[in-house]
Amino acid sequence: MQTTLPLASVKKLGEFVDQDVRLRGWLYGGRSSGKIAFLMIRDGTGVVQGVLAKSDVEDEEMFQAARKIPQESSIIVAGKVRQDDRAPGGYELLLSHVETYSEAGEYPITPKEHGQSFLMDHRHLWLRSRLPHAILSIRSSVEFALRSFFDREGFTLVDAPIFTPNACEGTSTLFQTDYFDKQAYLTQSGQLYMEAAAAAFGNVYCFGPTFRAEKSKTRRHLTEFWMLEPEMAWADIDDVMQLAENMIASVIGTVLERNAADLATLERDPAKLEAIRPPFPRITYAEALEVLAKQGKTLAWGDDFGGEDETIIANSFAKPVFVHRWPREAKAFYMAPDPEDDRLVLGVDLIAPEGYGEIIGGGQRADSLTYLEEQIAAHDLPPEAFEWYMDLRRFGSVPHAGFGIGLERFVGWICGTHHVREVIPFPRTMNRLSP
Amino acid sequence: MQTTLPLASVKKLGEFVDQDVRLRGWLYGGRSSGKIAFLMIRDGTGVVQGVLAKSDVEDEEMFQAARKIPQESSIIVAGKVRQDDRAPGGYELLLSHVETYSEAGEYPITPKEHGQSFLMDHRHLWLRSRLPHAILSIRSSVEFALRSFFDREGFTLVDAPIFTPNACEGTSTLFQTDYFDKQAYLTQSGQLYMEAAAAAFGNVYCFGPTFRAEKSKTRRHLTEFWMLEPEMAWADIDDVMQLAENMIASVIGTVLERNAADLATLERDPAKLEAIRPPFPRITYAEALEVLAKQGKTLAWGDDFGGEDETIIANSFAKPVFVHRWPREAKAFYMAPDPEDDRLVLGVDLIAPEGYGEIIGGGQRADSLTYLEEQIAAHDLPPEAFEWYMDLRRFGSVPHAGFGIGLERFVGWICGTHHVREVIPFPRTMNRLSP
Numbered sequence: 124m125q126t127t128l129p130l131a132s133v134k135k136l137g138e139f140v141d142q143d144v145r146l147r148g149w150l151y152g153g154r155s156s157g158k159i160a161f162l163m164i165r166d167g168t169g170v171v172q173g174v175l176a177k178s179d180v181e182d183e184e185m186f187q188a189a190r191k192i193p194q195e196s197s198i199i200v201a202g203k204v205r206q207d208d209r210a211p212g213g214y215e216l217l218l219s220h221v222e223t224y225s226e227a228g229e230y231p232i233t234p235k236e237h238g239q240s241f242l243m244d245h246r247h248l249w250l251r252s253r254l255p256h257a258i259l260s261i262r263s264s265v266e267f268a269l270r271s272f273f274d275r276e277g278f279t280l281v282d283a284p285i286f287t288p289n290a291c292e293g294t295s296t297l298f299q300t301d302y303f304d305k306q307a308y309l310t311q312s313g314q315l316y317m318e319a320a321a322a323a324f325g326n327v328y329c330f331g332p333t334f335r336a337e338k339s340k341t342r343r344h345l346t347e348f349w350m351l352e353p354e355m356a357w358a359d360i361d362d363v364m365q366l367a368e369n370m371i372a373s374v375i376g377t378v379l380e381r382n383a384a385d386l387a388t389l390e391r392d393p394a395k396l397e398a399i400r401p402p403f404p405r406i407t408y409a410e411a412l413e414v415l416a417k418q419g420k421t422l423a424w425g426d427d428f429g430g431e432d433e434t435i436i437a438n439s440f441a442k443p444v445f446v447h448r449w450p451r452e453a454k455a456f457y458m459a460p461d462p463e464d465d466r467l468v469l470g471v472d473l474i475a476p477e478g479y480g481e482i483i484g485g486g487q488r489a490d491s492l493t494y495l496e497e498q499i500a501a502h503d504l505p506p507e508a509f510e511w512y513m514d515l516r517r518f519g520s521v522p523h524a525g526f527g528i529g530l531e532r533f534v535g536w537i538c539g540t541h542h543v544r545e546v547i548p549f550p551r552t553m554n555r556l557s558p
Numbered sequence: 559m560q561t562t563l564p565l566a567s568v569k570k571l572g573e574f575v576d577q578d579v580r581l582r583g584w585l586y587g588g589r590s591s592g593k594i595a596f597l598m599i600r601d602g603t604g605v606v607q608g609v610l611a612k613s614d615v616e617d618e619e620m621f622q623a624a625r626k627i628p629q630e631s632s633i634i635v636a637g638k639v640r641q642d643d644r645a646p647g648g649y650e651l652l653l654s655h656v657e658t659y660s661e662a663g664e665y666p667i668t669p670k671e672h673g674q675s676f677l678m679d680h681r682h683l684w685l686r687s688r689l690p691h692a693i694l695s696i697r698s699s700v701e702f703a704l705r706s707f708f709d710r711e712g713f714t715l716v717d718a719p720i721f722t723p724n725a726c727e728g729t730s731t732l733f734q735t736d737y738f739d740k741q742a743y744l745t746q747s748g749q750l751y752m753e754a755a756a757a758a759f760g761n762v763y764c765f766g767p768t769f770r771a772e773k774s775k776t777r778r779h780l781t782e783f784w785m786l787e788p789e790m791a792w793a794d795i796d797d798v799m800q801l802a803e804n805m806i807a808s809v810i811g812t813v814l815e816r817n818a819a820d821l822a823t824l825e826r827d828p829a830k831l832e833a834i835r836p837p838f839p840r841i842t843y844a845e846a847l848e849v850l851a852k853q854g855k856t857l858a859w860g861d862d863f864g865g866e867d868e869t870i871i872a873n874s875f876a877k878p879v880f881v882h883r884w885p886r887e888a889k890a891f892y893m894a895p896d897p898e899d900d901r902l903v904l905g906v907d908l909i910a911p912e913g914y915g916e917i918i919g920g921g922q923r924a925d926s927l928t929y930l931e932e933q934i935a936a937h938d939l940p941p942e943a944f945e946w947y948m949d950l951r952r953f954g955s956v957p958h959a960g961f962g963i964g965l966e967r968f969v970g971w972i973c974g975t976h977h978v979r980e981v982i983p984f985p986r987t988m989n990r991l992s993p
Contacts, residue, residue: 132712132760134712147791147792147956149757149954150954166760167714167756167757167758167759167760167761167791168712168759168760195953195954196953196954197954197955197956224955224956225925225951225954225955225956227952227953227954228952228953230953245946245949247751247754247946247947247949247950248754248949248953250716250754250755250757250758250759251757251758255758256758256759259714259716259759260714260759262715262717263714263715263716266715266717267705267709267715270702270705271706274702277567277569277603279602279694279695279698280697280698280701280702281685281694281698281983282697282701282767282784282982282983283983283984284782284983284984284986285720285767285769285782285986286781286782286986286991287991288991288992298735298736298737298742299735299736300733300734300735300744301733301734302733302781302991303771303773303988303989305991307733307991309735316682316983316984319681319682319683319685319993320685320983321602322584322602322685322686323602323685323686323690323691324602324603324685324691324694324695325567325601325602325603326602331766331767332717332720332766332767334720336738338738346721346737347719347720347721349717356582356602357582490660511680511682511992511993512682514680514682514683515682516660517662517663518630518662518663518665518683519584519585519630519631519632519660519662520632520659520660521582521632521659521660547717548716548717548718548719548751548755549718549719549751551719551720551721553738554738556721556722556723556737556740556742557723557946558754558946
């Protein structure tokens with residue numbers, strides 16, 4: 124083969140129309156007759172069909188060998204790029220040369236249906252298949268779009284620690300580790316740290332893995348998942364809703380632009396995503412109860428919503444919906460009280476459409492030292508563990524607010540994926556710790 | 559106060575020259591006479607001097623009150639923006655209104671010298687001080703610049719798992735946690751997972767926290783630190799060096815542009831960073847031994863370098879220096895053998911200038927199944943734990959290469975910071991797990 128030929132990637136074939144190029148990748152699949160072979164070649168950036176005519180190759184031996192290359196063998200090919208609007212991606216390769224770099228053994232993932240457990244046992248290989256590839260390409264876009272959004276908006280990234288010293292609310296859902304002569308716990312949220320950082324930097328966010336040792340096998344739970352948590356000084360619950368809706372619209376806009384082919388692979392209707400434009404509807408907890416009651420689901424005042432309730436609420440709106448101003452007992456101790464109704468706190472959840480449930484939880488934080496001390500006592504929390512957190516109210520307390528968005532639930536919704544384990548490269552659940 | 563005044567941030571005062579604005583922040587410091595008070599106001603985006611003349615405020619009571627506001631109280635001010643080239647940042651505020659939102663208690667961090675331990679105990683407040691603020695602003699820029707670089711270069715972000723199932727090389731530096739009925743270990747590197755991902759996506763990277771339970775108290779060690787690990791399919795050791803030097807030059811360029819004021823705060827000479835342009839010198843391990851010998855430091859062939867050795871090598875060059883082609887025994891089992899000298903493997907380290915030591919380690923990976931099996935046996939590693947990793951050689955093995963860069967060491971070098979604990983928001987070391 125002429126190694127002087129330009130090296131192309133599937134994604135950039137359009138830059139080489141009618142030119143001869145080299146391409147390196149893996150054999151994704153193929154079929155052949157006595158005179159012509161079709162090789163599907165993937166290189167990580169996409170899949171292209173290579174057409175190998177017996178009459179076009181250097182020698183017949185190469186043609187016969189190419190027909191027998193096992194699936195997932197690594198190959199180096201050369202050929203001319205032809206525009207073909209019927210081809211997926213718009214191009215095909217008229218091959219003149221095919222060589223195998225490393226011949227694959229019998230590939231365990233075949234076109235037949237495999238169970239989820241088998242596929243997840245082979246996650247290190249399954250990543251190469253079309254659906255996981257499309258989902259994780261979207262995940263990558265979403266993560267960068269999120270970071271780009273916060274960078275543009277002037278937020279400072281402040282990484283929250285993973286090791287935390289206290290198990291304030293019990294150890295039942297905490298992962299615990301020996302930490303030299305102490306015990307440490309793996310973080311469930313960076314929020315308290317972000318409150319400290321907001322007083323130093325104004326607007327901040329963290330974005331990293333968080334952990335939950337829940338004995339839960341639902342399709343919405345992972346033991347290890349990524350969470351983004353912005354926090355703003357001098358901000359209130361309305362600022363949270365505005366930031367959240369702008370963020371979601373911005374990220375979805377990026378995915379529609381960058382990942383159109385991936386959405387098509389997933390058969391995800393882009394029109395459903397295009398409709399996600401601010402403002403999103405905003406209803407109070409009390410109004411949400413009415414929505415549920417109208418659908419025949421009566422909850423007691425103070426109840427939190429289950430997954431089914433969230434779906435009923437979501438289905439009553441075309442866009443994600445904010446539910447704000449919750450009963451105090453349904454939310455965490457640090458939520459700011461509603462100045463207009465002391466049964467309520469200024470918490471807000473965002474419920475995604477199509478049954479994807481709560482993807483954001485946040486709100487305004489209590490900035491009064493006295494109120495916070497009362498709440499810590501009322502929740503039987505150890506005040507000494509919160510001394511540093513109280514310092515934020517002792518030294519220049521300001522109204523401040525923020526939220527957390529679970530990456531996997533967000534990406535799951537965008538992709539239209541049933542189970543969150545499919546939207547993280549190497550999922551960790553109660554029953555899965557490998558590969 | 560007229561709440562209709564536009565709300566400014568310190569960073570954006572230049573957009574409001576000669577206009578009246580509102581500003582919300584914290585009192586960073588001040589001094590006053592009977593007729594005039596100077597208030598240093600910080601808002602997270604910067605610090606501005608506010609000038610309050612008794613004759614300019616609405617009433618004398620406000621002037622007297624403003625003089626007595628304790629440090630770090632949260633305040634809301636109004637005033638006219640004046641350009642003043644002598645002022646830090648180029649602007650000052652001629653104040654007409656000052657009100658306290660929350661009066662601070664006696665602030666524990668005073669202008670006097672505090673010990674590191676005291677400051678780190680108050681890290682939640684110390685973040686507000688000039689030096690930590692500058693360092694962590696640079697850290698935020700570096701992280702986004704790194705992600706932007708890999709996004710531009712077409713790399714897919716593939717998050718590596720934190721929980722891993724095996725303690726292949728012993729548990730001595732691993733953090734361990736109960737994982738339901740199993741044991742899990744916290745990741746020390748995402749590399750093996752990135753090798754799987756590179757075969758699916760071509761060029762990939764992960765960037766997240768990694769963990770090391772080392773009983774080490776040196777200035778270069780943290781138990782929890784962030785690491786970025788790119789991996790490229792169809793790539794070799796030269797590609798690694800080229801990618802690494804382009805990445806470093808790109809990130810430093812961004813910091814010079816975005817964080818000039820922070821570098822000035824740190825008294826970090828930008829000329830030293832401006833000089834960091836590719837190509838970086840590339841020497842073999844054997845050549846590095848000669849460099850050391852010339853400086854009177856004789857190492858046996860096969861020895862790894864200590865911190866002092868790295869400094870000697872670094873000081874022999876004006877830029878970061880690559881040391882490549884290491885003795886097999888000095889490097890990990892997965893390194894590709896050097897086809898030209900079977901005592902060597904295709905590993906490469908990058909040593910930063912000015913004594914900041916190794917910031918990158920990487921190289922080309924072994925892609926031969928047979929060789930890898932031999933190495934796993936030779937290192938007494940349990941082959942069953944590497945079954946999935948061997949699959950990457952069974953099914954379409956390709957030449958591939960990558961590296962890991964430790965974020966804190968990189969940022970420490972950029973900032974000229976002595977101890978890596980200063981470049982992470984909430985450091986975790988052998989003796990520190992809080993706040």
